[in-house]
Amino acid sequence: MKKIINNPADVVSEMLSGMTKAYPQILTPIPKTAAVIRSDQASMVNKVGLVSGGGSGHEPAHAGFVGKGMLTGAVCGQIFTSPTPDQIYEVIKAADQGRGVFLVIKNYSGDVMNFEMAKDMAEMDGIKVDSVIVDDDIAVENSMYTQGRRGVAGTILVHKVLGAAAQAGTSLPEISQLAQEILPNIKTVAVALSAATNPETGKPGFELKNDEIEYGVGIHSEPGYRREKIKSSQALVTELVSKIDQEIHFDSQKQYAVLVNGLGATPLMEQYIFSNDLINNLAQKQIRPVWMKVGNYMTSIDMAGISLTVFELQAKQWLEYLNEPVETIGW
């Protein structure tokens, strides 16, 4: 393991310290937690708080999406480990401005359990809390840490849409309804070229041969659905688009937003080449995405690979929410 770290046990606290000290105008640490709140939180008076989080190792997710127009706060667990209920509770308290708090939870058993416990704690304090469980990864049903489907890069689009809605003053029940409306329209699938190496263990999460790839790997190195020899970018796009098509049923009369997400160690060069093949592939279906973003948003430490997220835009406002400007580190 060759990494720019100090003591592996301090990775998360030092990382978070670096983020908040480098960007004090955007992020403020919540004392005695591994959590952050928007530095302009005072401007959110009478608005719903939007909170997310999860294990670390997915940077810039989720703290990198805290800021004006996106998340109100985020809480970071240890690497690939759910944050504890008491820490989640502290963020909910910090994010509440009297209009309630909405939680965006990725579908991992630990996250779901701990966020639900924190929600109960906050409700006992009289804070209104509602939540959505994001399960956008279509690769597999059930997984190492998940019942049902996993939550991956599509979560970032949930942050963006709900964040714009919260910023606009939308009420908690309306945000909850919006979340339920967009969720079934966001689907993701990934391909990995190499595994992530967790600095705490020093070992890669799985092994791939020099010429091997795996489709459908999760962001905590959960197994995917097929291994095979590395293929051209065009062939990878064909595989991932066909997998998404089975769920989303591409239709040239409909509008789509697309997120091409690097998993940590894949250079932008490859992400843009993949994007080019993707756009060409969709063009053959008479589809031209109306919104697109390419880069590292939901990573898995130093995994090489790409995920593809497609979001069917059933309402004009969803696209407007995607396009609203934000002030965050990572968007």
Added chain:
Amino acid sequence: MKKIINNPADVVSEMLSGMTKAYPQILTPIPKTAAVIRSDQASMVNKVGLVSGGGSGHEPAHAGFVGKGMLTGAVCGQIFTSPTPDQIYEVIKAADQGRGVFLVIKNYSGDVMNFEMAKDMAEMDGIKVDSVIVDDDIAVENSMYTQGRRGVAGTILVHKVLGAAAQAGTSLPEISQLAQEILPNIKTVAVALSAATNPETGKPGFELKNDEIEYGVGIHSEPGYRREKIKSSQALVTELVSKIDQEIHFDSQKQYAVLVNGLGATPLMEQYIFSNDLINNLAQKQIRPVWMKVGNYMTSIDMAGISLTVFELQAKQWLEYLNEPVETIGW
């Protein structure tokens, strides 16, 4: 070599196609070139054009910094290869709105020669052209492709400051003077944990042992100044800060902007840990950077490593220019 590509010979054209098709609202291809111009170029009437470019493999540089408030246009050579004079000339023509064009050139012999030739061609057409040669890398004097010092990540800060000035309507002579003023105050040094693998050759640019790092490596795998065993992030920071200090002579009475730049395959987690150590190190010198940015801005394909750029802010306006909002892919 395990990469998401098609034919290695097509890497640059496909990458550029992906960038421009994914972000048509920001980038427009210049026909028959590997170059791009701002999609809102029409709004730059009566303003100076700002043009940069160089070999590919440094994404998001330079095309990712084209857009409102930064570059007017950028031209992409083949990987680690200077763009040709005729292509640079085409961008200059496209960027000119009657007030002239300013070129930001990184100090590599091929770039310097070809940009100067393009400048001559444009001047014969009556276009006023001026330029600056960026040589911010303090690691070594003279190198594989450079007389003097190399131009690296500090170039992005030059783009930002001059881009804000150009957007504000600053004249060509004033932009030229500003460039000459900021240049001696921008210094960079890097550490590499692994080499970049050029997809055209399929081989890494150099070899490092599993526990070895190299200080001062260039962004085209040019040799640095020392190899040694991997150290803690704190120790890497100490080395790079001390190297910068020899040039910039840190002074707690002065103001500094800092860019922590990932070289392509280094996850944000490590960049934030490095940033935390950097901020702590500078705090011991009673220095708190007034501006900071962390991420992948001037990469070397899939090289693992980090560069540190320090910019001594001798004028309040330089900081204002850094803070001006932009509309680009990469900033």
